[in-house]
Amino acid sequence: xxxxxxxxxxxxxxLILGIAPLWLKxxxxxxxxTGTYVFGFVIVTLMLTTVVLWIAGECVGWRRLLTDKWIFGxxxxxxxxxxxxxxxxxxxxxxxxxxxxxxxxxLQLITITLFLVLVRAITPSLHLLCGVLVxxxxxxxxxxxxxxxxxSDIGLTWLGEFSLNPAxxxxxxxxxxxxxxxxxxxxxxxxxxxxxxxxxGVLASVPFVMRDGWQKWFGLVVGMANFWxxxxxxxxxxWLGFAIGALVGIFFIMREKHWLRRLxxxxxxxxxxxxxxVFLYAPFLQSRVGIGEQNTxxxxxxxxxxxxxxxxxxxxxxxxxxxxxxxxxxxxxxxLVQNTDYxxxxxxxxxxxxxxxxxxxxxxxVFFVGMLLCMLGGFWQQRQHDTxxxxxxxxxxxxxxxxxxxxxxxxxxxxxxxxxLALMVAVMSVPYDSGVAVGNGxxxxxxxxxxxxxxxxxxx
Numbered sequence: 001x002x003x004x005x006x007x008x009x010x011x012x013x014x015l016i017l018g019i020a021p022l023w024l025k026x027x028x029x030x031x032x033x034t035g036t037y038v039f040g041f042v043i044v045t046l047m048l049t050t051v052v053l054w055i056a057g058e059c060v061g062w063r064r065l066l067t068d069k070w071i072f073g074x075x076x077x078x079x080x081x082x083x084x085x086x087x088x089x090x091x092x093x094x095x096x097x098x099x100x101x102x103x104x105x106x107l108q109l110i111t112i113t114l115f116l117v118l119v120r121a122i123t124p125s126l127h128l129l130c131g132v133l134v135x136x137x138x139x140x141x142x143x144x145x146x147x148x149x150x151x152s153d154i155g156l157t158w159l160g161e162f163s164l165n166p167a168x169x170x171x172x173x174x175x176x177x178x179x180x181x182x183x184x185x186x187x188x189x190x191x192x193x194x195x196x197x198x199x200x201g202v203l204a205s206v207p208f209v210m211r212d213g214w215q216k217w218f219g220l221v222v223g224m225a226n227f228w229x230x231x232x233x234x235x236x237x238x239w240l241g242f243a244i245g246a247l248v249g250i251f252f253i254m255r256e257k258h259w260l261r262r263l264x265x266x267x268x269x270x271x272x273x274x275x276x277x278v279f280l281y282a283p284f285l286q287s288r289v290g291i292g293e294q295n296t297x298x299x300x301x302x303x304x305x306x307x308x309x310x311x312x313x314x315x316x317x318x319x320x321x322x323x324x325x326x327x328x329x330x331x332x333x334x335x336l337v338q339n340t341d342y343x344x345x346x347x348x349x350x351x352x353x354x355x356x357x358x359x360x361x362x363x364x365x366v367f368f369v370g371m372l373l374c375m376l377g378g379f380w381q382q383r384q385h386d387t388x389x390x391x392x393x394x395x396x397x398x399x400x401x402x403x404x405x406x407x408x409x410x411x412x413x414x415x416x417x418x419x420x421l422a423l424m425v426a427v428m429s430v431p432y433d434s435g436v437a438v439g440n441g442x443x444x445x446x447x448x449x450x451x452x453x454x455x456x457x458x459x460x
Contacts, residue, residue, distance in 0.1 A: 013050070016418070017129070023189060024043070026040055064121055064429075079113075092323070093331045102326055105326030112414070112418050121432070129393065130207050131204070133201055183234055194229075199230055199396070202242060209265070210262050236289075241398075249391045253391050320361045322359045326359065351406065352408055356368050
């Protein structure tokens, strides 16, 4: 019975990560800016339910939570970040007007942390996780491709699709030769988020391409399809993040036998797909890279500069504490009204590193950087196991970290923050083998050498 429950929970983890990009909320969801707003998302309910089932099942695999110094350090940094976020409520910039901003942001981080404990305890197969990322990206890419074809939404509001009309202000479009062209959104609020998801999909296809038989053909087909949809998003941050993440992944895959011969078909296919894309969308590509000085592109760049400068001002005023978890949008709104005449509303800064520092000060940024460093250390310790799958997931984590220089979705939204942090845990973890769980509670696979596992950390 325990074995079956563990398998169910592992598949539940994969399901949750698979539907993470769906903007699904309960009909009775709390209003925005309230302290319990995050509980209105379906994914939060699923995460908490899965955690409760794991606890009811006697917390199988709990011994794995602190099996080496890197994961221990990662938990410490994440725990301190949760604590600092909680404390920031008392000095939050919008405490009088919007006290719920700090509350719901902290609840979001704590809820995700509980789910990450489960991910570490009974880590599912990394290969299956790559498969989930590939399929999720492909489905969202298909939806985005249809949105481009019809130049509107396709009526999937029941799955969280947003209403899309390129003629209306506020919808992400490109302009070229007087034409407004709707960018693909998929089932996400913005094309840049879809670009981030598709970058994961392309990178996660590599472990399939490296294998033989149907998996190789599956990886090639979905990898090239996701690459096409990634290009179609016109997400510059997504393109750059994907490129850097791919280079990191290849560095570790290079040790695999015949790696170049196995990946050559994917490289050639991506080159062909890229050439066709440039041929078909040259005017919009020129607009996106700044040729022609289209209004939409100039406005996008100008807005980012404004919010970056406001974030720097927040850091200057509150260097250690920040303005409080989730409070930067309110700080920017007040700043814009009091100090500028810009036609802008308060919004998140499109840079997670500036955003975290602005909201939680340099203290919070130290904890976040500590998480990243411990994650890299944990990956390095486990790099010999499931090497290709682990390298692909690390490439995805790095890709989103690079995108974080130009966007904020991987940290501010519960959907994508869950996915990003879960991938960090996955790259540090050996998959849990429920077949050996009974009797020792560790779930360590029999083929894992003792040279990669440090003695359990004990605390007083």
